[in-house]
Amino acid sequence: MLLAKNLKFLRTQVQMTQTELAEKLGLQRTMISAYEDGRSEPKLSSLDIMAKLFHVNIDELLYHDIEAQGRKAVQNKSIKVLTIAVDGGDNEKITMVGQKASAGYLNGYADPEYMESLPQFHLPNLSRHTTYRAFELSGDSMLPLVPGTIIIGSYVEQIKDIKSGKTYVLVTVTEGVVYKRVFNYLEENGKLFLVSDNEHYKPYEVKGEDVLEVWEAKAFISTDFPNPKDKSKPVSLEDISQMILELKSEIIRLGGK
Incomplete structure (x- = not known):
């Protein structure tokens, strides 16, 4: 599972501190440190918030090496709703x-x-x-x-x-x-x-x-x-x-x- 690596990478990319992320999740900063060190795993409710916060899906957050391979950009959906x-x-x-x-x-x-x-x-x-x-x-x-x-x-x-x-x-x-x-x-x-x-x-x-x-x-x-x-x-x-x-x-x- 790649959660620890992905979480640290995504958080630093948006220049968010562990304290700031902990506040958004309603947790102590030490829990974010534990997630990023691989010493603990978040609950599903926290994973859902993380995924929405960093614009990824939970599967990508857990099992895809985002830093090394880039985002899973090939999707079978429209890029967006087009305004004409x-x-x-x-x-x-x-x-x-x-x-x-x-x-x-x-x-x-x-x-x-x-x-x-x-x-x-x-x-x-x-x-x-x-x-x-x-x-x-x-x-x-x-x-x-x-x-x-x-x-x-x-x-x-x-x-x-x-x-x-x-x-x-x-x-x-x-x-x-x-x-x-x-x-x-x-x-x-x-x-x-x-x-x-x-x-x-x-x-x-x-x-x-x-x-x-x-x-x-x-x-x-x-x-x-x-x-x-x-x-x-x-x-x-x-x-x-x-x-x-x-x-x-x-x-x-x-x-x-």
Whole structure:
């Protein structure tokens, strides 16, 4: 059973003291110390509170090595209930999340009133059976798409459906709103690898449980026309695969954490 290790890891991750956790459970601090040392086991009622407090299920808390393997992010359920906008004919509209709105989107993506305050529009030739959202790019990590380009993404209900090598807009609690080429290693370690098409940016990983929304890139809108003299080129899929292998080797060398 991995309760002792998981409890200490999850508590320190959220910077909670043993005393603070004990207060939430209605226990003495010494009991939390005993749980984390493996000298005692909590009652089911306390386990239930812990699971809710750290956003895990009891089975994961007891038997899954969260620190070493990451969260069990592959689930057969929707990431969340999606807030959408419709017109007078009950047709879905595309909500636009601009650069300045990105920070507020993390707090307001599930708030209908906030979503209604964002710009909305229609585009022709898109499926009426799919929900779309538009995100404005910032930075140059996805050249040749320049800052200000608008990415049109279709909603992905389940994070496990992310296809390695394709580009997505991810809304995450750790990185905010990002547009990257994504490689899906959820079944291996509960994580995603995010890669920039601009070779000057290094790949990095995101835990599956930190992902709030996933939007698969389907189209883009830009006022910047390609310049044939521009020597900036995106890295190839072969280059990306090599970067992923190097990154995974480095993670393994450092202990897989």
